[in-house]
Amino acid sequence: xxxxxxxxxxxxxxxxxxxxxxxxxxxxxxxxxxxxxxxxxxxxxxxxxxxxxxxxxxxxxxxxxxxxxxxxxxxxxxxxxxxxxxxxxxxxxxxxxxxxxxxxxxxxxxxxxxxxxxxxxxxxxxxxxxxxxxxxxxxxxxxxxxxxxxxxxxxxxxxxxxxxxxxxxxxxxxxxxxxxxxxxxxxxxxxxxxxxxxxxxxxxxxxxxxxxxxxxxxxxxxxxxxxxxxxxxxxxxxxxxxxxxxxxxxxxxxxxxxxxxxxxxxxxxxxxxxxxxxxxxxxxxxxxxxxxxxxxxxxxxxxxxxxxxxxxxxxxxxxxxxxxxxxxxxxxxxxxxxxxxxxxxxxxxxxxxxxxxxxxxxxxxxxxxxxxxxxxxxxxxxxxxxxxxxxxxxxxxxxxxxxxxxxxxxxxxxxxxxxxxxxxxxxxxxxxxxxxxxxxxxxxxxxxxxxxxxxxxxxxxxxxxxxxxxxxxxxxxxxxxxxxxxxxxxxxxxxxxxxxxxxxxxxxxxxxxxxxxxxxxxxxxxxxxxxxxxxxxxxxxxxxxxxxxxxxxxxxxxxxxxxxxxxxxxxxxxxxxxxxxxxxxxxxxxxxxxxxxxxxxxxxxxxxxxxxxxxxxxxxxxxxxxxxxxxxxxxxxxxxxxxxxxxxxxxxxxxxxxxxxxxxxxxxxxxxxxxxxxxxxxxxxxxxxxxxxxxxxxxxxxxxxxxxxxxxxxxxxxxxxxxxxxxxxxxxxxxxxxxxxxxxxxxxxxxxxxxxxxxxxxxxxxxxxxxxxxxxxxxxxxxxxxxxxxxxxxxxxxxxxxxxxxxxxxxxxxxxxxxxxxxxxxxxxxxxxxxxxxxxxxxxxxxxxxxxxxxxxxxxxxxxxxxxxxxxxxxxxxxxxxxxxxxxxxxxxxxxxxxxxxxxxxxxxxxxxxxxxxxxxxxxxxxxxxxxxxxxxxxxxxxxxxxxxxxxxxxxxxxxxxxxxxxxxxxxxxxxxxxxxxxxxxxxxxxx
Numbered sequence: 001x002x003x004x005x006x007x008x009x010x011x012x013x014x015x016x017x018x019x020x021x022x023x024x025x026x027x028x029x030x031x032x033x034x035x036x037x038x039x040x041x042x043x044x045x046x047x048x049x050x051x052x053x054x055x056x057x058x059x060x061x062x063x064x065x066x067x068x069x070x071x072x073x074x075x076x077x078x079x080x081x082x083x084x085x086x087x088x089x090x091x092x093x094x095x096x097x098x099x100x101x102x103x104x105x106x107x108x109x110x111x112x113x114x115x116x117x118x119x120x121x122x123x124x125x126x127x128x129x130x131x132x133x134x135x136x137x138x139x140x141x142x143x144x145x146x147x148x149x150x151x152x153x154x155x156x157x158x159x160x161x162x163x164x165x166x167x168x169x170x171x172x173x174x175x176x177x178x179x180x181x182x183x184x185x186x187x188x189x190x191x192x193x194x195x196x197x198x199x200x201x202x203x204x205x206x207x208x209x210x211x212x213x214x215x216x217x218x219x220x221x222x223x224x225x226x227x228x229x230x231x232x233x234x235x236x237x238x239x240x241x242x243x244x245x246x247x248x249x250x251x252x253x254x255x256x257x258x259x260x261x262x263x264x265x266x267x268x269x270x271x272x273x274x275x276x277x278x279x280x281x282x283x284x285x286x287x288x289x290x291x292x293x294x295x296x297x298x299x300x301x302x303x304x305x306x307x308x309x310x311x312x313x314x315x316x317x318x319x320x321x322x323x324x325x326x327x328x329x330x331x332x333x334x335x336x337x338x339x340x341x342x343x344x345x346x347x348x349x350x351x352x353x354x355x356x357x358x359x360x361x362x363x364x365x366x367x368x369x370x371x372x373x374x375x376x377x378x379x380x381x382x383x384x385x386x387x388x389x390x391x392x393x394x395x396x397x398x399x400x401x402x403x404x405x406x407x408x409x410x411x412x413x414x415x416x417x418x419x420x421x422x423x424x425x426x427x428x429x430x431x432x433x434x435x436x437x438x439x440x441x442x443x444x445x446x447x448x449x450x451x452x453x454x455x456x457x458x459x460x461x462x463x464x465x466x467x468x469x470x471x472x473x474x475x476x477x478x479x480x481x482x483x484x485x486x487x488x489x490x491x492x493x494x495x496x497x498x499x500x501x502x503x504x505x506x507x508x509x510x511x512x513x514x515x516x517x518x519x520x521x522x523x524x525x526x527x528x529x530x531x532x533x534x535x536x537x538x539x540x541x542x543x544x545x546x547x548x549x550x551x552x553x554x555x556x557x558x559x560x561x562x563x564x565x566x567x568x569x570x571x572x573x574x575x576x577x578x579x580x581x582x583x584x585x586x587x588x589x590x591x592x593x594x595x596x597x598x599x600x601x602x603x604x605x606x607x608x609x610x611x612x613x614x615x616x617x618x619x620x621x622x623x624x625x626x627x628x629x630x631x632x633x634x635x636x637x638x639x640x641x642x643x644x645x646x647x648x649x650x651x652x653x654x655x656x657x658x659x660x661x662x663x664x665x666x667x668x669x670x671x672x673x674x675x676x677x678x679x680x681x682x683x684x685x686x687x688x689x690x691x692x693x694x695x696x697x698x699x700x701x702x703x704x705x706x707x708x709x710x711x712x713x714x715x716x717x718x719x720x721x722x723x724x725x726x727x728x729x730x731x732x733x734x735x736x737x738x739x740x741x742x743x744x745x746x747x748x749x750x751x752x753x754x755x756x757x758x759x760x761x762x763x764x765x766x767x768x769x770x771x772x773x774x775x776x777x778x779x780x781x782x783x784x785x786x787x788x789x790x791x792x793x794x795x796x797x798x799x800x801x802x803x804x805x806x807x808x809x810x811x812x813x814x815x816x817x818x819x820x821x822x823x824x825x826x827x828x829x830x831x832x833x834x835x836x837x838x839x840x841x842x843x844x845x846x847x848x849x850x851x852x853x854x855x856x857x858x859x860x861x862x863x864x865x866x867x868x869x870x871x872x873x874x875x876x877x878x879x880x881x882x883x884x885x886x887x888x889x890x891x892x893x894x895x896x897x898x899x900x901x902x903x904x905x906x907x908x909x910x911x912x913x914x915x916x917x918x919x920x921x922x923x924x925x926x927x928x929x930x931x932x933x934x935x936x937x938x939x940x941x942x943x944x945x946x947x948x949x950x951x952x953x954x955x956x957x958x959x960x961x962x963x964x965x966x967x968x969x970x971x972x973x974x975x976x977x978x979x980x981x982x983x984x985x986x987x988x989x990x991x992x
Contacts, residue, residue, distance in 0.1 A: 036284070036292055038373055038624075039335035039380065039635045043300035044327040044705075051077055051084040057320030058145075060310035063100040065677040066649050066700025068312070070320060071095035076108055076117065078125070080653055080665075081705050082698040082728045089113055089127050099147040104666075104675030107154055109144025114156040114163070119675060124664030130156075130169050138171055146181040148188055152202060157181035157190060162200070172203045182222035184230050191219035197232070197247075210247035221266035223273060225287065231273065233266040239289070252289030269311045276306030282319060282328070291376045298339075299378040301326050314646065314703060327702060333640035334606065337372070338365075338632040339379050345611055346628025349618040350395035352402040352413060356626075358382060358633055359392030364404060387411075387418055396430040398440060401460060403430040410442065410451070412460050421451060422462040428474045434482045439502060441466075443473035443486065450502055467504030469496065477526045477533060485533055487524045492517060493535055493551075516551035517542055525566055529557070530575065536566035560598055561588070572619040580615035583607050585627070587638065601641055606634065641750065648701035650710070650746035650754040651677050657690035663759075678757055688766040692733040699746035699754060707749035715741040737765035771884050778888050781879060782895065785872050792868060814843065873899045916943055926992045931976060938972050945969070946988045 048055045054073030061069050070077040075088040076095050089095055089110045097109035106117040108127065115129040131139075142159030149155075153166030162173040162181065179191040181200070188200040189208070197211030197219060218235035225231045225241065232240040232247065238259045239250040261277040268274075272292060275283040281296035281304045296304050301319070308320030315331035344362035351357070356372050358365045365382040372380050394405035402413035405427030411420050426445030433439040438453040440460065448466040453459070476486035488494050492512030496505050513519055518539040525536040533544040535551060540558035542551040562581065569579035575590040585601045609629040616628045617636075625636040655663040662684060668675050686693075699708050709724035716738055724747050740763070745756040767773060876896040883889040917924050927942055928934065934942070944954045951965040973984055 036330070037333075037335045037635055037637050037640070038375065039337035040295070040299045040378060041329040041332045041335045043295070043329070044702075045300070045302050046079075046325040046327065047302065048324060051079070051086075051325070053077060053084075053086055055323040056307065057325055058095065058307050059097040059099075060308045060318050060320050061098050061100040061106070062310065062312050063104060063106065063677075065651060066313055067651070067677070068310075068318065068700075068702075069098050069100065069106055070325060071098040071108070071110075071308075076106070076127075080651060080698040081700050081702055081708065083653070083696070085125075087117055087125050087127055089115070090129065094143070096143045096145050097147050099149060101149050101154070103673060107147045107149065107156075109147050109156055109158070111143045112139060112141060112158075114144045114147075114158075119664070119666035119668055122661050122664050123666050124661065125666055130165055131163075133169050134163075134171075146190075148181060148183045150183075150186070150188070155181065155188065155200075162190065164203070173200075173205050179219050180221070182219070184222055184224050189219075189222045191217070193217075208242070208247070209245070213247065220263055223266060223268035231268070233263055233273075233275065235263050250289065254285065254289055254291050257291065258283070258285075264305075264307055265309055267309050267311065270315070274309045274311070274317070276309045276319065278305045280304055282306055282309065282317070294377045295328060296378060312702065314701065316702065329703060331640065332703065333601075333637050334603065335635045336632070337380055337626070337635050338382055340631035342379075343382065343384070343632050345630050346616070346633040347392060347611065347614055348395045348616055349626045349628065349633060350397055350402065351618070351620055352395075352397050353415075357395050357402065357413075358626075358628075359395045359404070360628075360632065361391045363390065364388040364392055364395070385418065387420075393427060394429050398430060398432055399437075403440070403442075403460075405430060405442065410449075410462070414459070416459070419459065421460060422449070424449060424462075424465075426472075428472075429476065431476065431478050433502070434478055434480055436502075439463075441478075441484075441502070443476055445472050446470060448473060464503065466498070466502060469505050469508070475523065475525055477528050479528065479533065480531050483533070485526050487526055489523050490520055493524050493526055511544075511551060515549070516545075516553075522565065527566065527569055527577075527579075529577075536561075538565050539563055560596060561586075567613060568615050568617075570617060570619060572622070578617055578619055578625070580610070580617075583610050583612070583615065585615075585617070585636075599638070601636075601638065603636070647752045648699045648708070648746045648748045648754045650697060650699050650744055650757050652695060652742075652744060652757050652759060653698050654694075654696040655684070655759065656694040656696075657686060658692060660690075662686075662693075678759075683760040683762060685762040685764065687764055688737055688769075691735040691737075691763050692731070693735065693742075693761065694729065694731040695742055695744070696729040697744045697746075697757070698728060699748070701746070701748040704749040709747045710744060711747070712742065712744040715743060735763055737763050737769065774883055775885065775888060778879065778883070778892060781875070782892075785876070785895075788868065788872070818843065913943075923992055930991075933975055934972075938968065938975065941965075941968050941972055942988055945985050948985060948989070 051072075053075070056073045057070045057077070058073075059071035063069070068079045070079070072086070073094050075086045075093075076098055078085040078087065089108065090113055093110045093113045095108055095110045099107045101107055101116075106125070108115055108117060112131070113129065114131050115127055117125040118128050120126050131141075134141075138161070141161040141163075144156050144158045146157040147154065148157070153164045156163045156165065157178060157180070159178055160175060161171050162178070163169055164172050173190075175192050175194075177193040179193065181188060181190040183189075190198050190200060190205070191214055192198055193216050195207060195212070196214040197208045198205045199208050199211075214232075214234070217237050219232060220235050221233040222242065223231045223233065228243065230242040231250065232242055234240070236259060238255050240247050241250045257280075258275065261275065261280040261283060263275050264278050265276040266273060271287060273285050273287075275285065277283060281294060281299075281301050283291060284293040284295075285291055295301055301321070302324045303321040305322035306319050307322065308318075310318045310320075311330070312318060317328040317330045319326040319328065338358070343358065343365050344360035346358060346360050348359035349357060351369065354369045355366050356369055362384075364385040366385060367380055367382045375381070388404065388406065388411065389408075391407035392404065393407070394403070396403045396405070400414060404411040404413065407426055409420055409424060410422040410427045410430075411418055424444060427449075428443045428445075430440050430442045430451075433441055438455075440451040440453075442449050442451065447469050450463040450466065451460050452463045454461055471488070473486050476484065478484050484496050484498070486494055486496070488510070492510050492515075495509045495511065497507035498504070499506055511517060517524065517535060518537050520537050522538070527534050527536060534554065534557065535542045535544075540563045541554045541561060543554040543557070544550075545552050564582045567580045569577050571577050577588045579586055579588070584607060585603055587599045587601070589597045589599060591597065606627065606629060609631060611628065611630060614628075618626045620626065623637050623639050625638065627634050627636055651665070652663070653665045654661060666675055666677060667682075695712070697710060697712070699710070701708060706726075709726055710728055711721050711724045712730050713721040714730075714732060717732060717735065717740060721743075740761045741758055742761065743756045743758040746754040873896050876892050876899070880889050880892045880896070883892065913924050923946060924939060924943060927939060941954065951962045951969070954965045955962045969984060973980075976987075978984065978987060
C-alpha cells in the first residue's frame with residue numbers, strides 16, 4: 001500500500017514538472033520565434049469595397065486596445081473588427097504614415113502635412129494639424145513617410161525635412177532627398193541619397209562609418225539583428241550588416257532573389273525578417289537569410305505589391321497593398337496545404353516511405369515529406385498519381401505496403417510500384433488478421449473480402465469474398481484475441497466467427513437493444529480502449545461485458561466524452577485518440593498515472609466544411625495533423641491552439657441617443673494625459689427626452705471576425721445576459737427613468753471570453769413626474785378635495801332646510817283642513833264620528849308617507865355623500881403610493897384615514913329598504929321576486945314612484961337631471977313590460 005502511494009506521489013510530481021516544463025518551453029518558443037506551419041494560412045482580403053475608400057494603403061499601426069489604423073490615399077482608416085471609419089486630413093491630402101503613440105495619440109503624416117488624431121468632446125476622433133504652425137517658407141516639405149516616437153519627442157520625416165515635435169514643432173534637418181527614417185532601439189537612422197546613411201542624435205546628424213556606400217541607394221529599413229548587429233534593407237541592392245566598425249554586405253543563398261524583388265518595406269518580428277516587395281509579395285526570411293515563406297497572389301494575396309507590414313498583438317500579419325488590405329493568419333493553428341478545391345474533397349491521408357499521400361474524390365495525390373515541410377512558396381506541390389482516379393475511400397499502411405481502397409477497386413503501393421488487386425467496387429478499410437500476418441481483410445459496399453501475401457514473391461493478391469455475409473461494412477474493430485466486430489447500421493453491432501481459412505462465417509451474434517445497447521437513429525460506432533470493445537451511441541458510451549455477454553453503460557467514458565456520437569477516430573501514441581464529435585475535433589489523452597483528459601479543439605473555421613459522416617484525419621505526430629474537408633486538406637498544429645486562446649478585448653464603440661452621439665469611441669484622460677477607449681467609471685446622465693439609447697460594440701480579435709460573438713445585459717431592464725450571438729449593436733427604446741448599467745462581453749471562435757465592458761446611465765424623470773410636479777399635484781388635489789367637501793356639505797344643508805319647510809307647510813295645511821272638517825262634523829254626530837275615523841286614518845297615512853320620504857331622502861343623500869368620499873379616499877391612496885417626499889406622503893395618508901373615519905360604511909339603503917318594507921308590507925321584496933332582472937337603481941326608482949314622488953324630486957335625491965329620471969322610468973316600464981297606456985305610478989301603487 002505504501003509503495004503504491006509512493007509511486008502515485010512520484011508520478012504526480014513528474015506530471016506537474018512536465019506540465020511546468022511544457023509551459024516554460026511554450027513561453028520561450030513564443031517569445032523568441034514564430035512557428036510557421038506548412039502550407040498557407042487563411043488570408044482575409046479587405047478590398048476597397050469593404051472599407052469604401054481608396055485602394056492604396058501605405059502604413060499600418062495598432063493601438064493599445066487592438067484597433068487597427070491604416071494610412072490610405074483618402075485619409076486614415078480605422079478598423080475595430082466590426083466597422084471601418086475614415087478620418088480625413090486636410091481636404092485632398094493623402095495619408096502616407098500612421099503611428100499609434102504611447103499615450104494613445106494616433107500620429108499621422110501626409111503630403112506636406114502632419115499632425116495627430118484626437119477625440120472631440122463626444123469621443124469621435126478628429127484630425128489636428130501640427131504643420132499649420134510652420135512658417136510659410138517651410139510648408140512645401142513633401143510627403144511624411146516616417147514617424148518615430150522617442151522620449152525626446154516625435155520625429156516626422158519627409159522627403160525634404162525632419163521635424164521634431166515636443167510641445168512645439170521645429171525643423172531639425174533639411175535636405176533635398178531623404179529616404180525613410182528608421183529606429184533601432186534608441187538610435188535613429190536616415191538615408192540621404194547625396195551623402196549616404198546618417199545617424200540622428202537629438203538635433204544633430206552625422207554620417208555612419210561606412211555609410212557613404214549608400215549614396216544613391218534606397219534604404220527602406222534598418223532592423224535589429226542581435227545585440228550588436230543591425231540589418232540594413234535596401235530596395236534593389238540586397239541586405240547589409242551594420243557593425244560598430246563598419247558595414248558589410250550580407251550575402252546568402254537568397255541574395256539574388258532579394259535583390260530582384262524590389263523591396264519597399266521591412267520589419268523584424270520574433271527572429272524573422274518580413275520583406276514587403278513590389279513584385280513578389282511578402283517574403284519572410286530567418287536570421288540566416290533562408291526564405292521561410294513567400295506569400296503571393298497564388299497563395300491568396302490581392303496583389304504582389306506590398307506597401308506596409310504590421311504584425312499585431314495576436315501575432316498575425318497585416319499587409320497594406322497597392323489595391324487593398326490583407327490579413328494573414330500567421331499564428332493560426334490551421335493552414336491549407338492545397339489550394340482550396342484544386343484536388344477535390346479530402347477523404348483519407350497517410351504517410352508511406354517518406355511520402356505523404358492524399359485521397360480525394362478525384363484520386364490520389366502525393367508529395368515527399370521533405371518537400372512538404374521545406375516548401376516556402378505558396379502551396380506545396382502535390383502531384384497526382386496518374387493511375388488512380390475517382391473516389392478514394394482509404395489509404396492504409398500495412399507492413400511495407402500502402403493499401404488504397406477506391407470506388408473502382410483495391411490497390412497497393414510498394415517498392416515495386418502500384419498494383420491493382422481487385423476490380424470490386426467500394427473498399428472502405430483494410431485490417432490485418434490478428435493471428436495471421438499474411439492475411440488482410442477489407443470491408444466493402446457489399447460484404448467482406450480477403451487479401452493474402454504470397455510466400456513466393458511477397459506481394460499481396462486478392463483471395464476471395466467471405467461467404468455468408470452481405471451489405472456494406474464500413475466500421476469494424478479487431479481485438480488482439482481475434483474477435484471481429486462490425487457495425488450493422490441501425491440494426492446493431494455484430495460479432496462474427498470465421499472458419500479457420502476465413503472462407504466463410506460460421507456464427508453471427510447480433511447485439512442491439514436486447515443486449516444492452518440503446519435504440520439508435522444512425523449507425524452504432526465501435527471503438528477500442530486498452531483492447532476492450534466499446535460502442536459510441538447517441539446516448540453515450542457502452543462497454544462490452546464478456547462475462548454477461550451484454551453491453552453496459554460506461555459512465556466513466558460517457559462523462560468524459562459526452563453523449564454525442566463519435567464518428568471517426570484514430571489512435572496515436574500510447575492510448576491517445578483523436579476523434580470527431582458533432583463535427584468538432586477532440587483528443588483523448590492518457591496521462592502517466594493512467595488518467596485521461598479530453599481536449600476540445602473548436603476549429604469553427606473548419607466546422608462547416610467537414611464532409612459529414614466522412615470526417616477524417618491523419619496524425620503524423622502531436623504537432624502535425626492532416627484533416628480532410630470539402631475543399632481538400634488542411635494542416636493542423638494543436639500546440640498553437642493554446643497560443644491563440646487569449647481572451648479577446650471588447651470595446652463599447654458608440655453610444656447614441658436619438659440622432660445624437662453620446663460617445664464616439666475615445667476619450668482623453670486629463671489626469672493620465674492619455675487617450676483611452678473607455679472609462680467604465682464614467683456615468684452619463686440624460687434627460688427623459690433621450691430615453692432611447694443605441695449601443696455599438698466590437699472586439700479587436702481579428703482571427704475570424706465572422707465567428708466573433710457578443711453577449712449584453714442592461715442591468716435595471718433585462719432579466720439576464722442575452723445568449724452569445726453575432727449581433728454587435730443593441731437599441732433600447734422608451735426607457736423609464738432610473739439607473740441602468742449596460743454590460744457587454746465578447747467571445748472569439750475558440751470560445752475564449754473577454755472581460756466585460758460597462759457604462760452607467762441615469763435617465764431623469766420627465767418634468768411631469770418630478771418631485772416638484774408631484775408636490776404641485778398634491779396641493780391641488782387637497783384643495784380640490786376640500787372644496788368639493790365644503791360644496792357638498794352646503795348643498796346638503798340647503799336641501800335639508802327646504803325639505804323641513806315643505807313638511808312644515810304640508811303639516812299646517814293638513815291641520816287647517818282638519819279643523820274645518822271637525823266643525824262640519826259637529827253638526828251631525830254620526831257623520832262626525834265616521835268622518836273623524838276616516839280623517840284619522842288619512843292623517844296617519846300622510847304622516848307615514850312623509851316620514852318615509854324624509855327617511856328616503858336622507859338615506860339617499862348619505863349614500864351619495866359616501867360614494868363621493870370613497871372616491872376621494874381612493875384617489876388619495878393612489879397618489880400616496882407614487883409619492884417620494886415622506887412628509888407630504890404622511891399628510892396625505894392622514895387625510896385619507898380621516899375621510900375614511902367620516903364615511904358611514906353601513907349600507908344606508910338597506911336601512912331604508914327595511915323601513916320601507918315595514919311600512920309598505922314588503923313591497924321591495926315582492927318587487928324583486930316578481931321582476932328579478934331589475935337593477936338596484938331601478939328598485940330604488942320604483943320605491944320613489946310608489947311614494948308618489950315627482951321626477952323633479954327624484955332627480956334631486958339622486959343628484960341627476962329630470963331628463964335622466966325620465967329615461968330611467970322608460971327603462972323600468974320596458975323591463976316590467978307595461979303598455980304605454982298604463983300609468984306607471986298607479987301600477988306601482990296598486991301592485992301589491
